[in-house]
Amino acid sequence: MASQTSHSHEHHIVPTSTYLLTLILLVLLMLATVWAASFNLPAIGPFSGTVVNQMVALIIATAKALLVIMVFMGVRWSSTLAKLWVASGFVTLILLFGILGDYTTRHYEHQHGWEARPDGSLPRSTPDEEVVPPINANDLNVKIRQ
Amino acid sequence: MSAITNTSDHGHDSALHHQFEDIGQQNDSYIVGMWVFLSTEVMFFGALFFIYTLYRWNYQLDFYIAHEHLDVKLGAINTSVLLFSSFTMVMAVQSAQLKRRLHVIGYLLTTIVCACTFLVIKYFEYSSKIADHLYPGAGFATDAHAAFGAHAFEAGKLAVNMNHAQLFYALYFGMTGLHAVHIIAGILVILALIRLWVIRAKSVTLDYIPTEMVGLYWHFVDLVWIFLFPLFYLMPKPH
Amino acid sequence: MSFFNFPLAPPQASNIAQAYDPVFYALVALSVFFTVIVCAGVILFAIRYKAGTKADRSRPMYENLPLELTWTIIPLLLGLVMFYFGTALFVKIKTPPKNCEQIFVIGKQWMWHIQHSNGVRENNTLHVPVGKPVKLTMISQDVLHAFYIPAFRVQMGVVPGRYTELWFTATQAGEYHLFCNMYCGTQHSEMGGKVVAMDPKDYAEWLSNGGQSVAPMSMEQAGAKIYAKVHCDNCHGAEDTLHAPSLYGIYNKRRIFADGTSLLADDEYLRDSIIRPYDHITAGYGETMPVYQGQLTEEDVLNLVAYIKVLGTPIATTPTSIVNRHSAPTAVSPTNESSALAANAVQANTPDPDATPTRRVGSPAVGAVAAEGRNR
Amino acid sequence: MSSTVIPSGELGQQAEESNYLNVKHTIASWLLTGDHKRIALLYLVSTSFFFFLGSIAAGLIRYELTSPAGVVLESETYNKVFSSHGILMVFTFLVVAIPAIFGNFLVPLMIGARDLAFPRLNLASWYMYMTGGTLILAGMIFGGVDTGWTFYTPYSSMYSNGQVTMVIIGIFIAGFSTITTGINFVVTIHKMRAPGMTWFRLPLFIWAMYATSLMMILATPVVAITLLLVVYERTFKLPVFSPELGGDPVLFQHLFWFYSHPAVYIMILPAFAIVSELIANFSRKRIFGYHFVAFSSLAIAGLGFLVWGHHMFVSSQSMYESIVFSLISYLVAVPSAIKIFNWMATMYKGNIRLQSPMIYAIAFLMIFTVGGLTGLFLGAAGTDIHLTATYFVVAHFHYVMVGGTMLAFLGGLHYWWPKITGRMFSDGIAKVNAVIVFVGFNLTFFPQFIVGWLGMPRRYHYYYFAPEFQAYHIMSTLGATVLGLGFILPAFYLTMSLFTGPKAGPNPWGAHGLEWETSSPPPTSNFTETPIVMDEVYDFDPVSDHAKDLKDIEERNRRRSEEGYCGSEDDN
The missing domain is CATH 1.10.760.10 (Cytochrome c-like domain)
Incomplete structure (x- = not known):
């Protein structure tokens, strides 16, 4: 059995300075993302400014996450097997985001009758008898809850 | 291979469990096991992040206005606190590698203090939401002006759909709440670890791996917050 | 199609069913073919190479790339062919033609409200003309339902909060099953009725009579x-x-x-x-x-x-009786489909004591279906 | 594989004195054990219990459907019964059974380890499973749940009045039990293999178990959080998945099937695992195309994550996404086809011993082929439109789940029974039982294909408006009676064998594999000495085997007749 294990108890001790530097980098990145969020960034190509803003925030977040994973969690120094399993969760997560493929390729909009009332009360809590005149032609005024 | 160990011989090392051949194999197993567990956690939070992404993408303006009630400063402070706690945690692991017992205990205690600070700040954030009736469910705020002030209006007209705002707060409480549950679990685990270090239990003092495992968990909790922060607190206005 | 008392295929009563059945039977043929190969192979080998029998066991084979590739690629190709036909059929089912007769369907626990484009309404029974494409626009009032007509080979989910669509052209007059095929609660199995495919002329008359086969009397x-x-x-x-x-x-x-x-x-x-x-x-x-x-x-x-x-005075011919309340004609003369829907929607909200079928106790013949039996 | 065990005296005699069953006798020694073999037995007892309850529900359903207007139940009760059947069978039996019983028992034995990597976690996972199962049962007793095992929103979250919350929390906890089991397997397979046990010397059982674990770990958390959100909705009346606040009910289905389609493979891959072992060992031949079979397991696991949408062709999912899912569904059929053909090719020129486990394996091959092929009808988006959610689907997944998983489970139970208990059962009765199961199964579920094609929707209590379906339902109920007999019989003759069966010895089947190198039942630490593997997996030689077999059979028959053993053992 021992043949297959890379003996990790000859462990790698990372100097404090590395950790401290990482922490400083992380805090700086955090400040950078707050700072970047205070601007309305311009649109780039097909992406609207909103998307660009969000992309910047997420790229910084990913950078921070990578720092934490690589340095703090020590993946940089761990076995290939551990690296594979680190990746597996995130890869599967990307597959999960494949669900978005459905929402981007179909009409996804709720009909009016289904939204809760403008006064904020949930439609299911309104009395049955109440008949609300149609808001527009497409309104079905469906009763939500008996 | 070389190592043919008799089963009756559990080795000289009392930290070694009977099913393993040697401590290296055991350590490797623990670390890999922890990572496999963390990949489960990635999917656990991942599904929530997906739901958030979908609804956010559909109701951008409503989510933006709803998010204006969150306090970026408190969020940033909380992020720093968690980042710092990650640092103290990693220092605890390093001290464990160097077998500096008191350092380990000190760093772990600092981590717990950070975690508690985080929770206290979270408590104040939650109470300000609850005070403004921004908790999801039947009692959700109906008056957009009272809840979001001028943000709720654009060109004199109501711009926010309170239903979608409620969805935002449902996800906010759901995701940060689940994260807080992980923090609380982390505090308990770290407390248990501190106790083991205090009583000089061989299971932790002989090898740094148990400390490292708790560390991995704690960094993961930090990791989740690293994404929660920009997604909830730093929304760009749709433009 | 049936074998003694065992029906073997549902009636084929729509253009979609006509397109569907060849694909289905092709898949049946494919399945039978492979099932026979595997079953025959397994049984044959089990007998031929049973321990103790004298069979040629020399030069056993453990790896053979060409063979592996054969039974990787052949099923893959056959699969892709079937995928092509399946997808072509799917696209046909999902793309309604332009000139459809529009009918609106509201699903709710546990009945179907159906509204024809001229305002005629009916419950749990859908009248459609033969030979004319019909498009159903559907929405649910509460939970998920699914509108399913086996004889037409069409089915579509009915989702709260969103319109879904379903289209077909009936090809044979007759009465067919209509089922709710998405579990929706206690009386799920009774949420259904029938689809009546009628001659276009009969259908037009039925529509103008406010949902009855003969003109109603005062x-x-x-x-x-x-x-x-x-x-x-x-x-x-x-x-x-x-x-x-x-x-x-x-x-x-x-x-x-x-x-x-x-x-x-x-x-x-x-x-x-x-x-x-x-x-x-x-x-x-x-x-x-x-x-x-x-x-x-x-x-x-x-x-x-x-x-x-009124004896001795001229008799009014305007129908004042509501013989069939579900199909009550309305005064609406729609200019377009959406205003028709809106106008009917208002009516859908008025209290309707018969709208929910009575809870079934004991005898099966009570309920939505039986209540609607006289609707024809 | 004939690994070379460094000889250290008489293996069998040593084990006689102490094995994992007789090492301690207190109840605490069972309930607090860390021994993977004892935990496997705990699982065997508990999953059998849940399977029994689920079968009773199945029987009730079949009985109720003999009449178009129902026989004894009210619709509400019927809905609770079929929901209980689904929930119990899926979450407390199918997903758990083979990995937790045979996986637990065999993974360390097959790779030459002393135990799983985390024995205490393993025990904890049994307790999680029991807690979950108890909560599920409690929910069913105190109010019941009528949502079906799929818990589609908004019915489950806003409308159903049953104990949905309690049952969902039970499933949530039981889900974590499968996750921890998966973690344990992955680490064990990676880190605890005996010296010389390289990846390609692993039995195919281990490969399939690894693929299963992969899906358990990565898919289960998604359904856990999704179901938790349903509880969140129910508790706070907060629609995340219903449209009142702009949520989308179809999103629930996406997330649910993102788990539940891989879950289908979590159920069937362990069956492949067992069948690979059975076919190789009873054909006395190395599995044909070992690498293909091994990697097809991983391919199924990988592609299994990409096909969830084929459950949603009529759920108002986008047409384009449906087509993509349909295509990938056709691709995932290929690895299964590879497995079937490779198993057939293994039998070719083998030296096949038609003992009871092999009969189960052959029945599996035939039934699973039908189950897999009918999947093509449902994977093609066009044909699925008419068939989805009808009895065709019911028949299809029962062909895969019952005809596949259940038959493999029974085959595995018979095959490893002597290893688990140290006793041989009567092979003759077992073979008769295999035939009973095969006949009963087909009689139960084949008519459902036809009635589904005719348009009988699933989850229907009444069909008085369509009496033409009745004939098929009656056939199906008759078959279910036979099938039920086939499930009850083994409980008797296997239990009997504990008391009357002859001692099995370390390797009663003459099989290859590390688990057969140790005594039956194995000692607590599995091997007296860590084995060193030097030979390839399934290292049979059919030709010389054949000659040896003939002599062995003769010898055994002679001995048996002298001892007056009355089982029919002359099948070779």
């Missing part, structure tokens, strides 16, 4: 029929006769009876006099009229009274 017309049927006119004529007083203009007149009392001839009096004539015999007449208690239904009596009230 109460007075119906009363006149009964008046003739039970031969009231044998005795009650335009003038008072020896046997009976005239009923012309009798309504709201004071009647004087044999015992000297008198009553105003209101609705109640007229009804009483039909079913129990001897209670109040008009002065001057004997007990000659038959007692109609139990002979006429309440509905008949109502219609009869309505007719008696």
Whole structure:
């Protein structure tokens, strides 16, 4: 059995300075993302400014996450097997985001009758008898809850 | 291979469990096991992040206005606190590698203090939401002006759909709440670890791996917050 | 198609079913082919190479790339061919043509509300013309449902909060099953009814009659029929006769009876006099009229009274009776589909005591389906 | 594989004195054990219990459907019964059974380890499973749940009045038990293999178990959080998945099937695992195309994550996404086809011993082929439109789940029974039982294909409006009776074998594999000495085997007749 294990108890001790530097980098990145969020960034190509803003925030977040994973969690120094399993969760997560493929390729909009009332009360809590005149032609005024 | 160990011989090392051949194999197993567990956690939070992404993408303006009630400063402070706690945690692991017992205990205690600070700040954030009736469910705020002030209006007209705002707060409480549950679990685990270090239990003092495992968990909790922060607190206005 | 009492295939009654069945049977053929290969192979090998039998076991094979590739690629190709046909069929099912007859469907626990484009409404029964593409626009009021017509091979989820679509062209007149095929609660299995595919001419007539196969009558017309049927006119004529007083203009007149009392001839009096004539015999007449208690239904009596009230005046032909309340014609003459839907939606909100089928206790024949049986 | 065990005296005699069953006898020694073999037995007892309850529900359903207007149940009760059947069978039996019983028992034995990597976690996962199962049962007793095992929103979250919350929390906890089991397997397979046990010397059982664990770990958390959100909705009346606040009910289905389609493979891959072992060992031949079979397991696991949408062709999912899912569904059929053909090719020129486990394996091959092929009808988006959610689907997944998983489970139970208990059962009765199961199964579920094609929707209590379906339902109920007999019989004759069966010895089937190198039942630490593997996996030689077999059979028959053993053992 021992043949297959890379003996990790000859462990790698990372100097404090590395950790401290990482922490400083992380805090700086955090400040950078707050700072970047205070601007309305311009649109780039097909992406609207909103998307660009969000992309910047997420790229910084990913950078921070990578720092934490690589340095703090020590993946940089761990076995290939551990690296594979680190990746597996995130890869599967990307597959999960494949669900978005459905929402981007179909009409996804709720009909009016289904939204809760403008006064904020949930439609299911309104009395049955109440008949609300149609808001527009497409309104079905469906009763939500008996 | 070389190592043919008799089963009756559990080795000289009392930290070694009977099913393993040697401590290296055991350590490797623990670390890999922890990572496999963390990949489960990635999917656990991942599904929530997906739901958030979908609804956010559909109701951008409503989510933006709803998010204006969150306090970026408190969020940033909380992020720093968690980042710092990650640092103290990693220092605890390093001290464990160097077998500096008191350092380990000190760093772990600092981590717990950070975690508690985080929770206290979270408590104040939650109470300000609850005070403004921004908790999801039947009692959700109906008056957009009272809840979001001028943000709720654009060109004199109501711009926010309170239903979608409620969805935002449902996800906010759901995701940060689940994260807080992980923090609380982390505090308990770290407390248990501190106790083991205090009583000089061989299971932790002989090898740094148990400390490292708790560390991995704690960094993961930090990791989740690293994404929660920009997604909830730093929304760009749709433009 | 059936084998003795075992039906083997559902009726093929729409253009989609015609496109569907070849793909289905091709898949059946493919499945039978592979099942036979595997079963025959396994049984053959099990017998041939049973331990103890003298069989050639020399040069056993453990890896053989060409062979592996053969049974990787052949199923893959066959699969892709079937995928192509399946997808082509799917695209056909999902793309309604432009010139569809529009029908709107609302699903709710546990019934289907159906609204035709001219405003005619029905429950749990869908009338469609043969030979004309029909598009259903559907939405749910509560939970998920699915609108499923096996004979047409069409099915589509009915989702709360969103419109979904379904289209088909019926090809054969007849009545077919309609099911809700998404579990929706206690009476899920009774949320269904039938689809009636009609000749386009019959359908047009059905639509213009407000959802009935024959034009509905006014109460007075119906009363006149009964008046003739039970031969009231044998005795009650335009003038008072020896046997009976005239009923012309009798309504709201004071009647004087044999015992000297008198009553105003209101609705109640007229009804009483039909079913129990001897209670109040008009002065001057004997007990000659038959007692109609139990002979006429309440509905008949109502219609009869309505007719008696207008005796001698021209009869209105506008239907005032609602024989079939679910298919009540409306005054809406829609200019476009959405305003029709909106107008009907308002009606959908008015309280409808029959809207939810009665809870079934014991006997199966009570419920939405039975209630709608007379809708044709 | 004939690994070379460094000889250290008489293996069998040593084990006689102490094995994992007789080492301690207190109840605490069972309930607090860290021994993977004892935990496997705990699982065997508990999953059998839940399977029994689920079968009773199945029986009730079949009985109720003999009449178009129902027989004894009210619709509400019927809905609770079929929901209980689904929930119990899926979450407390199918997903758990083979990995937790045979996986637990065999993974360390097959790779030459002393135990799983985390024995205490393993025990904890049994307790999680029991807690979850108890909560599920409690929910069913105190109010019941009528949502079906799929818990589609908004019915489950806003409308159903049953104990949905309790049952969902039970499933949530039981889900974590499968996750921890998966973690344990992955680490064990990676880190605890005996010296010389390289990846390509692993039995195919281990490969399939690894693929299963992969899906358990990565898919289960998604359904856990999704179901938790349903509880969140129910508790706070907060629609995340219903449209009142702009949520989308279809999103629930996406997330649910993101788990539940891989879950289908979590159920069937362990069956492949067992069948690979059975076919190789009873054909006395190395599995044909070992690498293909091994990697097809991983391919199924990988592609299994990409096909969830084929459950949603009529759920108002986008047409384009449906087509993509349909295509990938066709691709995932290929690895299964590879497995079937490779198993067939293994039998070719083998030296096949038609003992009871092999009969089960052959029945599996035939039934699973039908189950897999009918999947093509449902994977093609066009044909699925008419068939989805009808009895065709019911028949299809029962062909895979019952005809596949259940038959493999029974085959595995018979095959490893002597290893688990140290006793041999009567092979003759077992073979008769295999035939009973095969006949009963087909009689139960084949008519459902036809009635589904005719348009009988699933989850229907009544079909009085369509009496033409009745004949098929009656056939199906008759078959279910036979099938029920086939499930009850093993409980008797296997239990009997504990008391009357002859001692099995370390390797009663003459099989290859590390688990057969140790005594039966194995000692607590599995091997007296860590084995060193030098030979390839399934290292049979059919030709010389054949000659040896003939002599062995003769010898055994002679001995048996002398001892007066009355089981029919002359099948070879």
